[in-house]
Amino acid sequence: MADHPVKILIADDEKEIRDILTLLLRGEGYEVTAAKSGEEAVHLADPSIGMYILDINMPGMSGYETAVKIREKFYAPIIFLTAYSGESDKTMGFSAGADDYIVKPFSNTELLLRVRSLLRRAYDYSPAQGSSSSENKISYKDLVLDLDSQSVQKDGQTISLTWTEFQILELFISNRGRIYSLDHIYQSIWQEDAVGDGTIMVHIKNLRKKLGDNSRNPIYIKTAWGKGYYVD
Incomplete structure (x- = not known):
């Protein structure tokens, strides 16, 4: 550390x-x-x-x-x-x-x-010193995740995310098509067993809101009913 x-x-x-x-x-x-x-x-x-x-x-x-x-x-x-x-x-x-x-x-x-x-x-996940390189950016649809500056841009506009929201979004986009249960998301981000509350669901709800995603017909974060969430 x-x-x-x-x-x-x-x-x-x-x-x-x-x-x-x-x-x-x-x-x-x-x-x-x-x-x-x-x-x-x-x-x-x-x-x-x-x-x-x-x-x-x-x-x-x-x-x-x-x-x-x-x-x-x-x-x-x-x-x-x-x-x-x-x-x-x-x-x-x-x-x-x-x-x-x-x-x-x-x-x-x-x-x-x-x-x-x-x-x-x-x-x-702290930002690296100096300018960002193209190798440290992930593009998905109209989103660009900058892993150095920990920022997300949508159509050229920066979206302000918390540490946790950014990491959840990066997890999904880096593993497209993979369905993550709430417990698996928690373990992947926190690196420990889930505490049993609705923390992840609230983070995803806020993340969708910031991205302008409709939970009923999402563009980015999809729901696999009874299984979890994923990005296709």
Whole structure:
């Protein structure tokens, strides 16, 4: 991964949560900065931050709003912490730019596993220095995936995707015709067993929306009913 400790910014209005997360993450060797509010998190955000862990239900600027503000300038992975587990809540979180979503109460083991997994993916897929080469681009229909800049263009217009959305799209397009079950997608992206929630379905729903894909008659991501998803 990195040669120096990864810096993680935590934003939660509850001091007890901030203290627990700080102690837990520092015990794993991460450098931690804590913010008491969304406003403070936005102020502290900078290119040195390797990950953001944001509570959604903060007074003033919510975690959703905080993520949107951070995403305007920075692309480090974002994990949301929340007491809400409904699909609509997850959809809002991922649409705001989150890469993962942890429902309270959670175990220390689960949080650390998610942090390690997301950081590993972020570093494995981090943009290369210098200009992109044609060998690092994948074309599919009117889409062009740039593996160096982690960007997607449709008809020449850049589409903003999260780390996870980009990796799911790359997985499908690099393996056209192959049907991936939800568990297989999770294992391919996270490199671990699925946690049993609707995370992948929400990511695909948001990905389709950003691509302008109609779930009933999709152009890009097709559904194999009872089996999974694929790109033909």
